Structures are given as C-alpha cells and as structure tokens.
Amino acid sequence: MKTQMTIPPLNPVNVALFVGLPAAALILVPLWGIYQGYDSFQWLWALAFLYLNGMSITGGYHRLWAHRAYEAHPALKWFFAFWGAGALQNSILIWASDHRRHHRHVDDNEQDPYSAGRGLWFSHMGWMLRKYKGNEPDFSNAKDLLRDPIVVWQDKHYVALTVLMNVGLPLLLGIWHGDIIGTVLLVGLFRLVVNHHVTFFINSLAHYWGSRPYTDSNSARDNGFLAFLTYGEGYHNYHHIFQTDYRNGIRWWQWDPTKWMIALCSKVGLTTNLNRVSDFKIQRAMLDTAFTRARTKMAEAEGSESLINMLEREYQLFTDFINQWRALQTERYERTKEHLSGALEEKKHNLQHKWEHAALHARLESLEYSLKMQRKRLGLLMDQFHLHQAELA
Ligand SMILES: [Zn+2]
Ligand SMILES: [Zn+2]
Structure with a gap:
C-alpha cells in the first residue's frame, strides 16, 4: 500500500x-x-x-x-x-x-x-x-x-x-x-x-x-x-x-x-573502561550469518541433499558450542559471586579462585577456537557446493 x-x-x-x-x-x-x-x-x-x-x-x-x-x-x-x-x-x-x-x-x-x-x-x-x-x-x-x-x-x-x-x-x-x-x-x-x-x-x-x-x-x-x-x-x-x-x-x-x-x-x-565484545560473540555472529546464507542457497539448488545433511550436522554442533558457552558464562558468574562473598578462608580462597579462573579461561578459548574451525569447515562445504552446482550446470 x-x-x-x-x-x-x-x-x-x-x-x-x-x-x-x-x-x-x-x-x-x-x-x-x-x-x-x-x-x-x-x-x-x-x-x-x-x-x-x-x-x-x-x-x-x-x-x-x-x-x-x-x-x-x-x-x-x-x-x-x-x-x-x-x-x-x-x-x-x-x-x-x-x-x-x-x-x-x-x-x-x-x-x-x-x-x-x-x-x-x-x-x-x-x-x-x-x-x-x-x-x-x-x-x-x-x-x-x-x-x-x-x-x-x-x-x-x-x-x-x-x-x-x-x-x-x-x-x-x-x-x-x-x-x-x-x-x-x-x-x-x-x-x-x-x-x-x-x-x-x-x-x-x-x-x-x-x-x-x-x-x-x-x-x-x-x-x-x-x-x-x-x-x-x-x-x-x-x-x-x-x-x-x-x-x-x-x-x-x-x-x-x-x-x-x-x-x-x-x-x-x-x-x-574500553569495551570490547568477546571473540566468541563475534565468531558466533559470523557463523550464524554464514549458516543462514548457506541454508538459503542450498534450499534453492537441486540435488544437494548430502551437503544439506552435512550443513545441518554442523549447525547442530554450532548449537552445542553455544550451549556449552552459556553454561560456562553461568559458571563464571557463580564463581565470581562466591569469590566476592568470601566463602573460603582468604589465602586458600584466592589461590583456588585463580586456578578456577584460569581453567574457565582455557575452556572459553577452546570454544572460541572450535567456532573458528567450524567457520573454516563451512567455507569448505560451500566451496564443494559451488563446485557441485557448476558441474550440474
Ligand atoms: Zn553508531
Ligand atoms: Zn548506520
């Protein structure tokens, strides 16, 4: 109108x-x-x-x-x-x-x-x-x-x-x-x-x-x-x-x-207080956009069932990574709260807190790396898809 x-x-x-x-x-x-x-x-x-x-x-x-x-x-x-x-x-x-x-x-x-x-x-x-x-x-x-x-x-x-x-x-x-x-x-x-x-x-x-x-x-x-x-x-x-x-x-x-x-x-x-968005969130946004694009492209094309299945498996993995990341955020929040309330005696508490912090950080980094690798795989998958389309044409 x-x-x-x-x-x-x-x-x-x-x-x-x-x-x-x-x-x-x-x-x-x-x-x-x-x-x-x-x-x-x-x-x-x-x-x-x-x-x-x-x-x-x-x-x-x-x-x-x-x-x-x-x-x-x-x-x-x-x-x-x-x-x-x-x-x-x-x-x-x-x-x-x-x-x-x-x-x-x-x-x-x-x-x-x-x-x-x-x-x-x-x-x-x-x-x-x-x-x-x-x-x-x-x-x-x-x-x-x-x-x-x-x-x-x-x-x-x-x-x-x-x-x-x-x-x-x-x-x-x-x-x-x-x-x-x-x-x-x-x-x-x-x-x-x-x-x-x-x-x-x-x-x-x-x-x-x-x-x-x-x-x-x-x-x-x-x-x-x-x-x-x-x-x-x-x-x-x-x-x-x-x-x-x-x-x-x-x-x-x-x-x-x-x-x-x-x-x-x-x-x-x-x-x-310079604000930086975490690498994980950035990778998540890029992957999410790439998945949506890949899905639309593949849905329009014919004869790409096996590639669509691969894409969906990757997407499932992506959802799992995000869930793991969310759990990690909650854990980190709980740990900080515990630390602030001073639940343990001072010295032991600080050491334990540092150790836990390092462990959480390592897990977060490994998740970030997983997303980066997944973005590479998605790129390869799309290359394969384009090749397949060119063969059909
Ligand atoms: Zn602006
Ligand atoms: Zn603008």
Missing part, C-alpha cells in the same frame, strides 16, 4: 549550510587556487583540522557519547566538545540523540532519522534539508547526556563555539601565515565541506556498499575503502551489531584510527 506523503518545508539554516557552503567552496576554492595558489602550510593545517574535527566526531560524539563504548577524562571530553563543534554537525546532545534513534530503529523509514530505506540522497544529507518529523528533537533517549555538564554547556554555546572553530581559528592562522583569504578558504571552508561529506558517507554509502559478515538484519555494510575515508567508521556492519565496542575495525590491520586513538589515550589514563 502506498502512503500519501506530504513534503515538509525546507530548513533554511541547513540549506544555507549544506548547500550554500559547498557551492561557495566549489567556486571560490579552485579560483583562489588558480590565481593565488595554496602552500604546504595551508594544506597541512587543513589536513590537521580535518582529522581533529573528524575524530572528535567519531571518537567523541559517536563512540563516547552516543554509545558509551568507553569513559573519558574531562580534559579529553572538553577537547572533543570544542573540535566536534568545529565539525558543524550540531551539538553533542542533538547528534548523539539522533544517532541513538538511528541504531534503535535502523532502516525504519518513519523513526530512523536518516533511514537508508529512503534512498542514498536522503540518508546522505536530504534528511537535514527539510523539517522532517523524524528529526524533531526528543531527548528521552539521552537522559544520561543531559546529566553531563560538558554536553549541556556545549549545547548551550554551540553557535558561538562553531563560529570560533570554523571562522576564528582559521582567521588567526591566516593572520599568522600572512594570507588570510587563502587560509580561511582552505582550512575553514574546504576542510569543513570535505569533513561533512566523508561523515555523511557513513549514513549513506556505508548502508549500501560493502559486505555483511556479521548480520543480515539491517542495511549496514563493512567497507575498507570507506573506513579509510571515515576515520575507521566504515566497518559499519560490525558497528550496528556490536555498537558498544570501542572498535569498529576489530582486526589489528583494519584501518580504524579512532580505535587507535582511544587505545593510545588509555595508556596515559585519558580513556578508561
């Missing part, structure tokens, strides 16, 4: 910011480049600002405030509050509240403020240009943020802050450098527009283009190229299933400078 939708009115401030500024940049930045030119000082400062703004959004607005994936020292929070305001993407409060709604109602065209289901343009920036119902402020999902004095202060002084960071600082840099117009154009305007669009890619392209290794239940994708442009946020399929993990790219080699920054800050006490 088609629903009759009336087009809401334009949001003039946002149209000026998100259409006016890029249009100005498109004309003025190359013109100045042709007639006056930019030097390495200006390019380097533009790059520095790009990363300072970008990573204050990804590390601060996103992973710290919207998802509480770790805790940060007030000094770092102030830093994010200033440089994040410089990204001109609204205050922490509004950004994080919108983003929590995006996760909670992902792909729901009514309630996800930048639902990918409404098209690439809408999710990229169309959602900001009109007064859509989905982005009326509603902070009922951000009560914790309303208790954070830095968030509240930044929200109150947001306009002044963003002018200071986008006009004031580039102006000062320009005076210092001796070329005010060129510096304001490159470090102020050009950097701002580039940062806007790479961040917007996370809502648009990262919901269209890439793979879905962890879950098929929403449109978010993993995409290494987008991760490179978005300070590590391109591993969006992982992020949508495990949003409280401080990492988006979980492999050491996956480009995620935001995760590296958070981890580095933890070495000097600027960040604490």
